[in-house]
Amino acid sequence: MRHAVMRRYFKHGVLPQLMVFDAVARHGSFTRAGEELYLAQPTVSVQLKKLADTVGLPLVEQAGKRIHLTEAGRELHSAIEELFRVFARAEEKLSSLRDPDTGRFRVAISTTAKYFAPRLLGHFCQEHPNAQVSMHVDNRERLLERMAANQDDVYVLSYPPADIALTLHKLLPNRLHVYGRSDHPFARRKRVPIEELAKQPLLMRELGSGTRLMTQGAFEKHGLRPNVRMEIGSDEAIKQAIIGGLGVSVLSEHTLRRTHGDVADEGLVELDVEGFPLDGWWYLAYPAARKLSPTAQVFVDQTLALAQSLSTPAVPAPTPAPVAAGRTARV
Ligand code: PGA
Numbered sequence: 001m002r003h004a005v006m007r008r009y010f011k012h013g014v015l016p017q018l019m020v021f022d023a024v025a026r027h028g029s030f031t032r033a034g035e036e037l038y039l040a041q042p043t044v045s046v047q048l049k050k051l052a053d054t055v056g057l058p059l060v061e062q063a064g065k066r067i068h069l070t071e072a073g074r075e076l077h078s079a080i081e082e083l084f085r086v087f088a089r090a091e092e093k094l095s096s097l098r099d100p101d102t103g104r105f106r107v108a109i110s111t112t113a114k115y116f117a118p119r120l121l122g123h124f125c126q127e128h129p130n131a132q133v134s135m136h137v138d139n140r141e142r143l144l145e146r147m148a149a150n151q152d153d154v155y156v157l158s159y160p161p162a163d164i165a166l167t168l169h170k171l172l173p174n175r176l177h178v179y180g181r182s183d184h185p186f187a188r189r190k191r192v193p194i195e196e197l198a199k200q201p202l203l204m205r206e207l208g209s210g211t212r213l214m215t216q217g218a219f220e221k222h223g224l225r226p227n228v229r230m231e232i233g234s235d236e237a238i239k240q241a242i243i244g245g246l247g248v249s250v251l252s253e254h255t256l257r258r259t260h261g262d263v264a265d266e267g268l269v270e271l272d273v274e275g276f277p278l279d280g281w282w283y284l285a286y287p288a289a290r291k292l293s294p295t296a297q298v299f300v301d302q303t304l305a306l307a308q309s310l311s312t313p314a315v316p317a318p319t320p321a322p323v324a325a326g327r328t329a330r331v
Contacts, residue, residue: 008054017051018080020044021059025077028066103295104132108152111139112211112235113282115254116172117156119315120303126318127302131295139233141208147287153296155285158252159210165288169304172313176214176278178271179239179256180248186271194222194275201229201247203238211235214278215250222275243267250276254313 023033024044034044052059059073069077096102109117114137121135136152143157147164158174160166178186178197186192186200198219204226205212219226229247232238235255242249248271257265284300286292292300307315 008056011054013047013050014054017047017054018083020047021051021073022077022080022084024048024060024067025069025073025080028068030067098294100131100294100298101128102130102132103293104134105153105293105296105299106134106136106151107154107156107299108136108138108143108146109156110143110158110210111137112158112209112252112255113137113156115235115252116282116313116315119317120156120306121299122318123306124299124302128295128298131299133299139206139208140210140213150287153286153290153292154300156282157210157285158280158282159213160283160285166285167288167290169284169300171282171284171304171307172310172315174280174282175253175313176211176250176276176280177253178248178250178273178276179242179268180271181242181245182267182269184248184269184271186248186273187269190272192271192273194219194273195224197248197271197273198222198224198226200227202226203241203247203249204228204231205235205238206231206233209233211250211252214280218250218275218278239265239268250278253277 020033020037020039023036024030027033027036030041030044030048033039034041037044039047048060055072055076057072058070059076060067061070062068097104107117107121118135121133125131125133136146138146140157140159143155144161144164146152147155147166156171160168180186186196202215204215215226230241232241235251238249238251239255241247243266256268284303286296286300310316
């Protein structure tokens with residue numbers, strides 16, 4: 001046992017006995033203690049006798065009608081008061097964790113999911129301003145390490161592992177296109193054979209990235225190896241490298257700004273290559289054995305409902321809360 005000194009108290013029913021003793025000590029009466037706890041007076045006596053046996057010392061003595069505490073009783077009662085204060089403090093914290101509006105949870109998202117997942121979180125936090133949420137951003141492999149170490153409550157990722165038992169909810173479509181600079185020769189062509197793409201200098205995400213796994217899979221399916229010009233650990237830097245003329249790349253469409261369906265990132269265009277786009281999904285995931293906290297469960301439910309209500313994969317920013325009447329904004 002962790003605390004050998006506690007062995008004496010390792011018995012069924014000690015906590016109710018302590019509560020009975022506390023009531024007797026405060027009221028100086030078995031009858032009134034019984035009334036407070038809705039117990040018959042003989043039950044109070046039995047509970048107190050059991051506690052005295054556990055402690056190994058008498059706890060109360062009768063003087064006339066009034067019950068007095070012995071020295072052992074006074075010692076035990078002051079310990080009980082301290083114990084109950086500790087319980088009350090813990091209960092305060094636990095009840096805030098039980099309440100979805102004030103509880104906390106940790107979400108970890110893959111690097112590419114940062115283009116939409118913070119907005120989903122924004123919608124949740126607008127409705128639950130007192131919930132405490134933390135968000136970690138890392139590539140797929142690092143997320144899997146965090147899953148193994150049980151570091152987060154919920155994950156947003158696109159390429160779930162086959163060897164970890166996960167609860168998976170489809171969140172949004174994830175479509176990967178080939179992107180190039182607007183003056184790239186493929187920009188004017190239709191259905192470019194993938195063999196030709198394999199010869200182009202390709203900008204590839206770092207090892208551990210889910211985007212990289214999906215891209216490699218597309219080439220491998222055709223028995224091809226891409227001509228990797230450079231590994232770059234950021235979708236944003238890849239876009240700039242394409243514009244800088246360093247090559248083409250395969251990226252999630254969520255990384256691109258769009259207006260009315262067209263790529264709005266200046267100088268970038270979608271290239272029409274055979275075998276592309278690659279169609280996948282973004283998932284909300286958590287270990288199958290995990291019982292989500294009430295706050296995390298509400299986040300999952302509301303986020304799935306919001307994603308379902310969207311007609312496009314683009315997640316709108318939450319609308320700012322209206323300023324309460326009578327409040328003036330200072331500039
Ligand atoms: P990543 O994201 O390429 O940023 O790792 C994709 C994924 O979640 O699999």
